Amino acid sequence: MRKRIVAGNWKMNLTAEEAVNLFNEIEEKLTVTDVDVRAYAPSIYLQSLSGKSKKVTVGAQNFYPSSKGAFTGEISPTQLRSIGINTVLIGHSERRDLFGENNEFIHTKVKSALENELDIILCCGESLETRDAGNEVEFVTGQLSSALNGVESESMKNIAIAYEPIWAIGTGRTATSQQAEDMHLAIRNWLVSKYGSAIAESTSILYGGSCNAGNAKELFACPNVDGGLIGGASLDAEAFLTIISSY
Ligand code: 13P
Secondary structure (H helix, E strand, O other): OOOOEEEEEOOOOOOHHHHHHHHHHHHHHOOOOOOEEEEEEOHHHHHHHOOOOOOEEEEEOOOOOOOOOOOOOOOOHHHHHHOOOOEEEEOOHHHHHHOOOOHHHHHHHHHHHHHOOOEEEEEEOOOHHHHHOOOHHHHHHHHHHHHOOOOOHHHHHHEEEEEOOHHHOOOOOOOOHHHHHHHHHHHHHHHHHHHOHHHHHHOOEEEOOOOOOOOHHHHHOOOOOOEEEEOHHHHOHHHHHHHHOOO
16 A cells, blocks of 8 residues: 655744644644654754654755755755754745746755655646646646656655645645546556556655645545645644544
8 A cells, every 4th residue: 555644844934832832742642653744844943853753754845955065054965864854845836936946956856865865755736827728737747757857766665746736835725636636646647657557556646735624534535645745734733633634
């Protein structure tokens, strides 16, 4: 069976105290054991949260793809590993749109993460304009094709994919379960064509974009939705725990 993953992307939210309180509450109340639960925390909280829980894996939202050097303000994969962080987000639409990360840079980050044995949640997703033009599958598989260029089958066990339609992120407008399932199936089929069915069937594909305690059950019931990457609703312990329990 594919791994089910529910990951919180805290983005640039929470004070230090709030972050610890949220993390502790999730850790204390989490009873589900068959879901890989993760919290992608702001970088300044990573060291204090890293290794704090056996039930919740802490990951980084970002890193710079070089082991060290003159990159003011950036954090390297080596530094992440040195504080016990083993997983990162790559390709989030906010990094692409607000910080100019293009497909080529995202590909470099994927290679760097794999070289440094960091597990990846690789994000993809189209704008409303692209969807309205009917080009969403071509666009998303194009993003994946570029990011995973040259990535060997062997490395796919370290990669999960998150489909996050930009029009659904933080908007309260979630994809319908049919829209999510259609895209997840298209991604799975693309994985079959690139890596074969065994790898495609074992790669987790998460949904992200206004997933919340009210709609998670329906989204997670889709055969090709293997979990969620949760923004806003992951900042509330009760809501996040409800989402985790929504399988
Ligand atoms: P929201 O759940 O707030 O829409 O954010 C989704 C997201 O961007 C997770 O990475």
